Amino acid sequence: MTEPHITDSHCHLDFPDFDGELAAVLERASAAGVHRMVTICTRMRSEPKVRALAEAHEQVFYAAGIHPMSAAEEPLVSVDQLVALSQHPKFVGLGETGLDYHYTADSAEVQKQSLRIHIAAAQETGLPLIIHARAADDDMARILTETYRARPYSCVMHCFSSSPELARVALDLGFYLSMSGIAAFPKSQALRDIFAAAPLDRILVETDSPYLAPPPHRGKRNEPAYTAHTARVAATVFDLDYADFAAQAEQNFERLFAKVTAYQAAA
Template sequence: MFDTHVNLHADAFSDDLEDVLARARAAGVTRFLAICDRYDNYERVKAISAANPDIWNTVGVHPHHAKDFTDLPVKALIDAANDPKTVAIGETGLDFHYGYSNEADQVAHFRRHITAARETGLPLVVHTREADELTGDILEEEHAKGGFQILLHCYTGGQDLADRGLQLGAYVSVSGILSFKSAKDVRAVISTVPLDKIILETDCPYLAPVPYRGRRNEPSYLPHVADALSELKGHTREEIASICQNNALNLFKKVART
């Protein structure tokens, strides 16, 4: 399995990262994508991937932190993308739930990341929360200027944005949220997404799946995300793991297949 969204540089893993990775590998996770949430964390994230042949990384700024990097040029993202282990741009997007950064800063950053994705040919990892309409508008507007590959990560948005994303060729990733009893709306949307457009993630250390909900999440729990998707789609865990890993490798083309 390929865990396509792990926050391995988080403080939650500062004391036992090697043990966490060992448990994940024993559970069948063979590839990891380490996410850059702040540009000033890029070197830390890159160091983790450089030290592990089965880990790759992204470069970007989470929308929460857009206010902290208002002068970050597109060129910085493009230059980082030249690293062989940097395989995607992001995560980026819009998050209006907490309002940690204002809308204008988030939108400006989102568009810069899109430009970097378009110019590098790397996929764009999109985080969106309580911003479905504007996210869809920006993706469609920017896509009309020139194509780029989209991943709607840890998807909890509505049907309309999912449909608009799929029309642009987007992939959708599912996390432990899919296993939550309260996530009926999420399951309803994901039930309509073609299986060849779905990939798996944990988003660890957040969002641990059932039966570990409430604990620190880690990539060894990815099989439980696969179980939630297998129940929804009517496939075995093994089939889901194989299909979703192949989808992820089709999306993240710089990641080694062997």
């Protein structure tokens, strides 16, 4: 019996953890039902390599931006640069961008500047914004709300593991929450409760691989195939059969990442 289709909405296939193994990684993903993935560029100097991965593999799409933890180390990207990149047929999102004050609070101001640039590009292109938020809930909620009210855009809170309050702000703006392996950890019941309270049509799943492998692979390198483990946990959170949850998650992904759907329809 074939596995239900599911999409890994956020992974990092260009990271050295996958060097020399990508063909096998993609094969295992396919066997697990993970038929598409979005690989995320976190530094603009990596964009050519990430783009090449998407060009080389039919099931791989990509997004690009500057990770907030790198914002102080990298030249700021411009809105025009991001808009130009968005012309590529397999470039499907902006980011990841966001705010991270856990380790890098000293660069808060440049992080906020970088975030606003990515938001402006999302507003300009209509592509979804991919947000990383950690230990910065108040600033994140404020910036997302004020920029959305000025000019609406679409957005996913990737690897969501923040407060119920930030979840509510994001959902009230029409944004999506993405469930990573963190939500499958045994001690993450409070996080599962946040997802359970969210609308089912606003949920995505991801690995953030090579990080955050869900059980039974916790502590090992994560990879796109393991999206299926997190999605099975998500199905229990919403009291659904796995196939029904996977079908809903696919609809959600295709609604938010509409450029993927259009690309595949034209292929």
